[in-house]
Amino acid sequence: MRAILVDDEQLALLQLKRIFEHDINGVDVVETCSNPYDVVEMVTRHQPDVVFLDIHMPEVDGLKLGERIQSSMPNIEIVFVTAYDRYAVRAFELYAIDYIMKPVNSDRLKLTMQRLREKIKIKGESQPKEVAKPFLFCFNQIRYQLPGEEPQTIKWRTSKARELFAFLLHNRGRAVDRSLLTELLWPNLEVPRAQQQLYTTIYHIRQTLKKIGMDMITINSVDLETGYRLSVGEAQVDVEEWENELKQLAAPSLELVEEYERIFQQFEGNYLGDYEYLWAEYERERLRLLWLNHAKSLGKLYIEHGMTEKAVQVYRTVQQQLPDEEETYFTLIELYDSLGDKGGVEEQYWLLSSRSEKEWE
Template identity: 40%
Template sequence: MRAFLVDDEGLALRDLERQLTKIGGIEIIGTYKCAADALEQVPHLKPNVVFFDIDMPEISGLEAADLLHKIDSTIDIVFVTAYQEYAVKAFELAALDYVLKPINTDRLSLTVQRLSLRENNFTRYNDAPIIATVCCFQRLHIEYGKAEPFQWRTVRAQELFSYMIYKRNQPVRKDILLELLWPETEYKKAYTQLYTTVYQIRKSLDTAGLSIKLTNSGSDYYLDMGNNQYDVQDWEEARQLLPSLTAETAPLYVQWLKANEGDFLSEQDYIWAENERQRLRDIWYKHALAVGQVWKEAGQLKEALQLYDLVEKRFPHVEEVYSNMMQFYAEAGDLHLVRKKYEQLCKMLQDEYGIAPSQPVSQWYDQIIS
C-alpha cells in the first residue's frame, strides 16, 4: 500500500514514518510539510492513503482532505492530530481513521490493519463490481448478491439513507436534514449526530462493497447512485415502455402493477415519506382502474374481477372499488354477489368512517336489486 505523510512538524513527520516502517505493510512514497505540495503530487504518484496532520498553516488537514476527495475520492484518509475535537469533522470527511498524538504504535497498527483489509476488499470488489438494487416498496432493503441482509448501524442511519434515496442525485441541505431528523435537538449536538450518522452510512456501504456514494459539498449532501438501481425508479420507467392499453396488452399492465410489491416504505413510519407514498399509490390506482375498465368494455369480467381482488387488498377503504365490483357482478347477472359486496361496503364505511354509502351508490344498488 502506497502512502503520503503530511505534517508541518519535521519531528512528528519522522516519528510517523519510523513507526509505519516498523509496523510494515505500508510503502511510504512521499513525505511533505506542506499539504499543497502533497496534493500536487497525488495525480502523478497515485497514493492509496494519505496521513494528514490536521493543524497545519495555509491549508489545514481538513481542507486538504476535502480537496483530495475532489482529485480522487478512492484515496483513503487518516488524520493524525493532537486535538480530539476534530473527530466529528473527520467523520464528515469520511476519514478511514483518526489517530491522536502522541502516536501509540499498537493503535497505529490497528489503522494499518484496517487499511490492509480495505485494500483487499477494494481489489475483490473491483474484480467483480457489485450492482445493488435499493428497494423501497414496502420496506427499505438492499439486494446486493449476498445471503446476509445489509446491516444498518442505527435506526437513524437507515432513515437518513432512506431520505437521501428519495432525494437521490440531487443536493440536500444539511439544515433540512437537521430539521427533519433532529428537530428538538440543540443545534451543535444535532450537527454532531448528523456527521456521525453520515459516517455510519458510509461505513456500512463501504463494508458491503457498494459503489453508492454519500458525498459532502459545503452545505449539502448528495447521494450518487452510480450504476446501482432503485426499484421505485425502475418501476416508474417500466411504465413508459408498456404498449398502449388494450384488452390484449392488459396482462402486461397487470404484471407491471404486481411489480409494485407494497406502499413506499410502508413498514417505516416516516412522516416525510407520506407524500411520495401517496403519489405512487395514485399512479398504481389510476392504472389499475384503467385496466379494469378496458376488460369490462371487452366483456372480460372474470379478468376484471381478478384484478379488483388485488385492488381491494391495496385499497380496502375506498368506496369506488366496491362500487365498480358491484357493477361487474351486476353485468355478470350475479345479484347475490352484488348484495354481498354492498353489505361489505356498508360495514367498511360504518367501521372506518361512521357513515353510510354515498347517495349515487345506494340509489344504483336499490335500482339493481328492485
Template identity: 40%
Template sequence: MKIMLVDDEVLVLNQIQRMLSGYSGISVVGSFQNAREAIARMPELQPDVIFFDIHLPELSGIDAVELAQEACPGIDIVFVTAYNEYAIQAFELNAVDYLLKPLHQARLDHTIKRLMQRRLHKQEDIWSTAPSRVLCFRSLRFQHSSGSPEIPKWRTTKTQELFAYLLHHRGNIVLKETLLELLWPELDVKQATSQLYTSIYHIRQCLKQMGIDIPIRNLTIQEGYVLDTSCIRIDVDEWENGLRQASGGNLANNHSELLRLLELYEGDYFQEHGYGWAETERERLRKLWYQHSRLLARFYKKAGVLEEAIAMYERIQNADPYNEDDAFALIKLYTATGRRKEAERHYRKLDHLFSNELRIGLTNKLVDWFESIENEIAPDAMRVTKEDIEAETW
C-alpha cells in the first residue's frame, strides 16, 4: 500500500513516516508541505492513500480532497489535524479516518487496519465484477465470475493452439508468418494463410458464444495479431502477483495467504496440451512454485510448526522426488517428530530411486547422517525391506 503525506510541519512528516515504517506492506512514496505540489505529483506516484493535514498554506486539506480524487480516482483519504471541529466535514468527504495530533501508535494501528480492510474489499469488488477469467494452469479453460471452469469447444486442436499462443504473447504483436511456420509448416503460404484466417474466425466465434471479452486485433500494416486481455483476468498473472505480495512482506503475517496461493497451482502451465513453445514459461512458473514452497517449508520449520513443515516438504518431494536436499530435510523432520519408521521408509525409497533410476549413490552427508541414527529409528521387526520399497511407487 503506497501512502503520500502532506503536512506543513516537517517534524510531523518525519514522525508519521517513522511510525509507518513499522508496518509491513506499506511504503511512503512522497512527503510534501504543500497540497498543490502533492497533487501535481499524484499521477506519477499513484498513491493508494493520502494523509492530509487540514491546515495547509494556500490550499487546505479539506479543499484539496476533490482535486486529489480527480488526480487519483478511488484514493483513500486520512485527515491529520490538531483540531477536532472538522471531523463531521471530513467524514462527509468520505475520509477513511480522522487523526488528532499528537499521533499515538495504537490509534494509527486502528487506521492502518481500516485501510487494509478497505483495500481488501476493493480488490474483492474488482474480482467479483470481472466478467471472466482465463485459466492456464493444467489446461486451458474459461471461468465466469460465479461459475465453474469450462473447457472451450474449439473447432480444431490447431484453433486451440493458435488461441493459446496468442494468449501466451498477450498484448504483443504476433506476426502472421510466425503463426504460419508454427502451426502449418507443411502447407504452402496460400493454404496456410487460409487456415489461419479460418482459425481466427472460429476463435472469435467461440469466444463470443462463451461470453468472453478478449478482442483479437488484426494489424494490417504489421501483418500480425494482438490479443487484448485488458478486460479479463488470467490465473497465472494473478497467482504470480499474489506470490510477490505474500512473500515480500512479513511471512509471519502472510504465511496463510502464501499457502493458499501455492495450493492454487493445480498443474503446470498448459500441462495437458504439451506445447513445446510454452516450455520456458512452464519451467519458470514451476520454479516459482518450488521456490516459494521451500520458503514456506523453511518458515514452518523455523517457527517450530513441524507438522506443517512436513506436509509442505511431502508436497515438494511428490513434485520433485530427485531433490536430495528436500528429502534430507523431510527425513530429519520425520525423525524429530518421532515418525522414525517413515524416516527410514523415505530414506530407503530415495536410495532405491537414485540407485535404480539415476544410477548414482546418495551423498556422503545424507548416508553418514542416516547411518549415525539408523539403530535408533526402528527395531529389527519394524525394518523396511528392499521388497517393501520395490512394491511401492513414489
C-alpha cells in the first residue's frame, strides 16, 4: 500500500513516518509533504492508495484540501489527522476512511490501517465487471460502460445538456411535457427562445450519445404538442438493477450473507449525488432509505451470529455515507464496548457530542 503524509510540522511528519517504518507492515510512504500547496500535484504524480492529511495548517484548510483531492481523484482514500476533535464530524462528511487524534500512537494507527485494507479489498472486489450490455451509472455521477470497456464519464456540451439528459433519464419511459422542460431549465427566457434552446440541446444530446456509442438510448418526440420520451433500449441502469436485486433477496441468513454484502457495497453513493438537482432529492432519499434498511438487516445478522467486527464495518460505512443517522453512533458505541475497544467507544462518543454541539450552534 502506498501512502503520502501531509503535515506542515516537520516533527509530526517524522514521527508519523517513523511509526510506519517500525510498527506498520506493508505500507510504502512514497512521499512526505510539509507544503500544502504541493499536495494535489504530488498526489496526482504518485497516485497513492491513501493520504494522511493534517487538518489544521496555517495557510490552507486541510478539510478543503481533502475536498480538492477527492474531487480530482475520488479513488484515493483520506485519513485526517488532527489535534482538535471538533473537526471529526466534518471529516466523516467528506467520506474520509478515518480520522486520528494527535499525538498519533501505533495501536490507533494499526486500527486505521486494518479498516483501510478492508475497504480497499472490498473496493477491489466490487469494481465494475465486464458487462454484456451497455450500462448507465447513476450513483454519484452519470457514467456509461460499453461491453468490453471500462466505465467512462460523459463529456456534455453544456451543463444544461447534462441536466436535461439526467431529467429525461430520471423519467425514462414517460412522456415529459415540453413546457415542463423549458420551465425547469430556462425559466427566465421567453417561451419561443426557451423552446429553441430545448430543441438545440436535445440535438446535442443525441449527437453526444451517438459519438460515445450509446445511441441505443433514444429521445423521441411524443407529438408536436406534448414533449419527449427517453428510452434506454437494451442498456441497463445501475440503480434499477440494484433495486431489483435488493427486492429479490430472501430473508437474511448466513447462507445469503455474501449476496447481502455485495448489494450493500454496490451502493456507491447518492443517486445523481454529484449534481445539485433538487428534482432528484425524493429519489435520493428513497434509495438511501432502502440501502439503510438493508444495511441494518446485514448488521443485525452479523451481531446475531457474534460477528461483531463485521457489524462494526457495516455501521462505519453507514456512518460515512449517512453521517446524520444518529442511531449508528449509539450502535457503534455498544459494539466497540462489547469488543473492549475503549478508543472506539471514545471516538464515537466524541463524534456524537460534536454533532450535538454543531446542531446547537
